[in-house]
Amino acid sequence: MYNNSFFKKILLVACVVFLYSCDKDYNSIGDGLIGDNHFDFVKYTSSVVSYNQKVGPIQSNNLNVNSLGIYDNSAFGTTTANFATQIVLESVNPTIGINPVIESVVLTVPYFSTLVSTDANGDGTYKLDSIQGPSDAKIMLSVYESGYFMRDLDPAASFQEAQKYYTNQNSDFNNAKIGNRLNNSSDASQNDAFFFSNVQYKTTVTTDGKDVITRVAPGMRLDLNTSYFKTKIIDASASGKLATNDIFKDYFRGLYFKVEKSGSSSSNMALLDFKKGKITIKYKENTSDTDATRIDKSIVLNLTGNTVSLLDQSNINTSYANATNTANINTTVGDSKLYLKGGEGSMAILELFNTNELKTIRESGWLINEASLVFHVDATALGTASKPNRIYLYDLNNNRPIVDYYNDGSAGTNEKNGKIVFGGLLNTVKTEDNTYKVRITNHIRNLIKNADSTNVKLGVVITEDINTITSSKLKATNGVISQFPKASVMSPLGTVFYGSTAAVADDKRLKLEIFYTKPN
Structure with missing residues (x-):
């Protein structure tokens, strides 16, 4: 009995030593990511300059779906x-x-x-x-x-x-x-x-x-x-x-x-x-x-x-008309309310980071875990109007999706719920504070990793079909945009978001949220 116990103890010690060695080797590979308190998880919030942009008469032939009828929307x-x-x-x-x-x-x-x-x-x-x-x-x-x-x-x-x-x-x-x-x-x-x-x-x-x-x-x-x-x-x-x-x-x-x-x-x-x-x-x-x-x-x-x-378009809401009037749009600090409307409607334009901020982040060696934009619905401004199921964020400079859209392989059962990781779906968990979250993690990673990457403007619109990424031409270029996502032309709906100015309450304000790790 004694001898059997002795040999069992020797075998146990040998296994522990072996496993420890393996674990040490594994952690030496992974210690660049997590472990031993070498890195801390941190949340960083960056201000966003967001403002309105009206869309005039727009190409509308051969759409996937078409509206028919008369829709009275109190907000628009x-x-x-x-x-x-x-x-x-x-x-x-x-x-x-x-x-x-x-x-x-x-x-x-x-x-x-x-x-x-x-x-x-x-x-x-x-x-x-x-x-x-x-x-x-x-x-x-x-x-x-x-x-x-x-x-x-x-x-x-x-x-x-x-x-x-x-x-x-x-x-x-x-x-x-x-x-x-x-x-x-x-x-x-x-x-x-x-x-x-x-x-x-x-x-x-x-x-x-x-x-x-x-x-x-x-x-x-x-x-x-x-x-x-x-x-x-x-x-x-x-x-x-x-x-x-x-x-x-x-x-x-x-x-x-x-x-x-x-x-x-x-x-x-x-x-x-x-x-x-x-x-x-x-x-x-x-x-x-x-x-x-x-x-x-x-x-x-x-x-x-x-x-x-x-x-x-008729009986246009005064607040909507004023917010999308070129004379009232503030491209420097942004607008306090963002009006998104499908059809011959409107959109929001976003500008991320300033030059010094992006330079500082690049020099800090951050590893980005997730980056996202969360849009809060202004329920008071929207009133009783129906909320759209989805919004779409894209590279406005080049009229194409951002890398996170392309990298998202998740498929929905129809045109409304695909690309669920990329997001943009209406979150109705709290009916008094509906939100839309869009993940732009890889877009931000590329900006930080590649110093020659262009910090493009981003467009945000209502979408009727997340799988349709082509654009329709404006009848007359307005000096800011010449195209508009085709899937937004299909939609009769609209929504109002809180913007990113100091006048907006902090918990409603549009911000870029980045979760990252950094070396000590």
């Missing part, structure tokens, strides 16, 4: 969103038979919606997404044939560049509309009192004595003028107007969606993917000259040509 004003689109034949040069008679012409555009529940009969209850304003609001909706031809290429650029269309061109399309509105149903919910309904569309067809039920998620569904489409589409086939889509797009130049107030009703606005929309023309024709048998036929027109979002 009223935005009226009209829309124009080309339409194309799903199948070109259709064969029209004998004695065609149209039975229905229906325009459909799906809404963004979520299935909440399904009852015992299989009928679904849906919740609509991307609707701003009261759920019971109504608008006057009129759909016209458009007489405005939307080119693919710009003749002013020798047809070497895509043609641009802008948010402030509503009058061009309105003046070019042709005839009476096409959605002339006696059902006012399809025109004079249109509303975005969350009701599932359901049809029942009896075949061989059995009822077959078809259910479709909520969407815009408008009955269009059958006489018009008989003349414009069915009768035009014989003259070759439907032979190719190039010919067809010149012949039928598209649709113009015009919205107006509906009496005294409150209004609202929806984001729609119009490219998933279509017009279905159902008609019957004879099988032959000698056979009176009628058969069902259809022609489908897709809303997949060139599009443009047409935005009118």
